Amino acid sequence: MFDPALTALDEEFTRSETMTPAEFSAKRAAILSRAAAPPAPPAPADKYVTQAVFAAALANIAAGVTELVATPMRKRMDALEARNNELLSRIAELESRGPGLKYLGTWEQARQYGEGDFATHQGSVWHANKTTRARPGESADWVLAVKRGGDGRDARR
Numbered sequence: 001m002f003d004p005a006l007t008a009l010d011e012e013f014t015r016s017e018t019m020t021p022a023e024f025s026a027k028r029a030a031i032l033s034r035a036a037a038p039p040a041p042p043a044p045a046d047k048y049v050t051q052a053v054f055a056a057a058l059a060n061i062a063a064g065v066t067e068l069v070a071t072p073m074r075k076r077m078d079a080l081e082a083r084n085n086e087l088l089s090r091i092a093e094l095e096s097r098g099p100g101l102k103y104l105g106t107w108e109q110a111r112q113y114g115e116g117d118f119a120t121h122q123g124s125v126w127h128a129n130k131t132t133r134a135r136p137g138e139s140a141d142w143v144l145a146v147k148r149g150g151d152g153r154d155a156r157r
Contacts, residue, residue, distance in 0.1 A: 005031045107136055123148030 009031060013024045049057075097116070104113065107121040113128040120126070121136040125146035132141035 003031065005034075109133070109135070118145060 006028065009024070009027055013019050101118065102114075102116060103118045103125075104111070105120065107113075107119040107126070112131065112133050113119060115128055115130050117128045118125055119128070119136065124136075124144055126136035126142045127145045128141060129143055130141055132139065134141045136142040137144070
């Protein structure tokens, strides 16, 4: 057991040139007897908190913590969970589409093109913005992806 009075006595004895071992022992015994004295009598009963008062205070603290921390945290967690589920649905839908670039060759009037399809028309590549049968370049259903290049020279001339 640490007692500052004993530490101070040890330091005093070490520095002192006049304290005898008997005096040191007597002072040490006095300090130890004070430490071994019975505890002070308990305070009057009105200074104690009853179990019922403590339980009520604890319930108030718990309610405050719930109101200030747990309820907002639960709302935030619910919002994050809903957003996570939304994103998982979007991922599943995107993954179910298959390849990201679907080139269907030269545009054909009889063919229906789906959203995201690509087709060539008059030397340019077009992207279908939505399901359509319209001709590329004549409808907002299509957007130009790659413009036709200029005619090149014949390599043999």
